Amino acid sequence: MSTQVLDNPVINRIDLNTIKKKKINIAIFGHGNVGSHLVNQIISSKEEISRRRDLELNIFAIANSKTVLLQQDGLTKNWIDEKIESGKEYNPEEVISFAKTNNLQNLILVDNTADASFVRNYSNFVENGFHLVSSNKIANTLDLNFYKDLRQKLTSKKRQYLYETNVGAGLPLIDTIKLLHLSGENITRIRGVFSGSLSYIFNTFSEEDKPFSAVLNSAIHKGFTEPDPREDLCGNDVGRKLLILARELDLHNEFEDISIQNLIPKDLRKVSKEDFLNRIQELDVPFQIKKKNQSKYFVFRYVADLHGDLSKETGALLDVSLVSVPKNSMLGALKGSDSIFEIYTESYGDNPIVIQGAGAGAAVTARGVFGDILRISDKEN
Structure with missing residues (x-):
């Protein structure tokens, strides 16, 4: 006796809006020329990336050396005004705590600063589940002990560190x-x-x-x-x-x-x-x-x-x-x-x-950083 499966358009129809997209939560440090270009590139590309790659890119933190804006649901195109109004003094540990408190997954730290002291936070971010993307060259040019220790930590935590823009801006070098x-x-x-x-x-x-x-x-x-x-x-x-x-x-x-x-x-x-x-x-x-x-x-x-x-x-x-x-x-x-x-x-x-x-060029460098973010995002579960 055979079994026939009827083609029921109601049962078989897939509502694409109900498919859960992979959400990537991004904390960006540094919003000068490169950083501001990057934020605007991500915001303007979000819908297209969501449609083509089933990825939701969510910038939950934007910071410079003085203040940070933390928003669980991400930045809008008015992020500069919002940061002026609602940004607060901080230390990097607060960004990690915010991610934990709000149960944010698939975390990426983006360093667009030129700050030698900030790179000392990399290990702590990796320890707490963040991948690293950086246009800041300093972490890769400090003493060899720091260089090797960071890579050992990345390996043990199964995190990635991408820095294509450290040399050659957006070139695939x-x-x-x-x-x-x-x-x-x-x-x-x-x-x-x-x-x-x-x-x-x-x-x-x-x-x-x-x-x-x-x-x-x-x-x-x-x-x-x-x-x-x-x-x-x-x-x-x-x-x-x-x-x-x-x-x-x-x-x-x-x-x-x-x-x-x-x-x-x-x-x-x-x-x-x-x-x-x-x-x-x-x-x-x-x-x-x-x-x-x-x-x-x-x-x-x-x-x-x-x-x-x-x-x-x-x-x-x-x-x-x-x-x-x-x-x-x-x-x-x-x-x-x-x-x-x-x-x-x-x-x-x-x-x-x-x-x-x-x-050279802020827009070119930002596009290279964006590429590194997408490479990590594609490999996240």
Whole structure:
């Protein structure tokens, strides 16, 4: 005797609105240029992401160094006004307590600050169930003991830590290097122009007949540099990015191991920002001399270079310096504020893997952070 199943449209109909979507609860620290772009990107994309991926992205906390706004049901497009009205002084532990009290699951901490002290909270957040996403480079450039302890904690708690935007803003660089390294590919060298601001400055200075101070002022006014451009010109930011890539290859380097060429004259390094900006014409003569002495068809690039014996934990050399390269080379052909990364491997020989594109900009960086959030969200239960 057979059994017939009738097609009952009432019984078989699935009400898509009753399907429970996976809710991702996000705490964002830092809402300057990158952070505010990120919040607005998430809010404007929520409905589309909900429709396409069955994900509900809920920003339950937004904080800067002074105040936090905590909302169980998430931020609205008026979040700036709401934070001004309802934000309160806090410590990071209160954000963890709020998540516990309201039984929030699938937690992600996003660090868009540049705060060296805030990263010391990472371990506590991981201990309390948070994944980590960060555009802040500092946690990956502190001493090796902190670096290793954090990763051990992440492994023991089965949490993820994504930081694709630490180097190259939104470019798929760190993921590429991780995959190559984990697959057993022997990376022999990584070289490139890691700073979008310094890329613009030296691309322009090499091509145009302008004093260095005029080019620097143009970069400042276009928003390519930090508020104090010495933070770019000193080379430390490029050095941190190079160190991050070295550690991705399991190299045991510290920041002190990097040879960095500081482009700021010694007598301008410790004056106030205002004094420096009033005296930037003092940079013109030394840079004009460099340009005059440069070979024909060569251009300046501020280059980071990881080389040496990268198969040994302590065999790497890390150099950051202003170099002169042929105009028709990959580095020499760089335009605008793009970054470029050349990854040399044993298998590819003299032909590097090249990753090039926009290496700076708040919107680009925020989009990269957003991508890291979505990668973690897709893997959550």
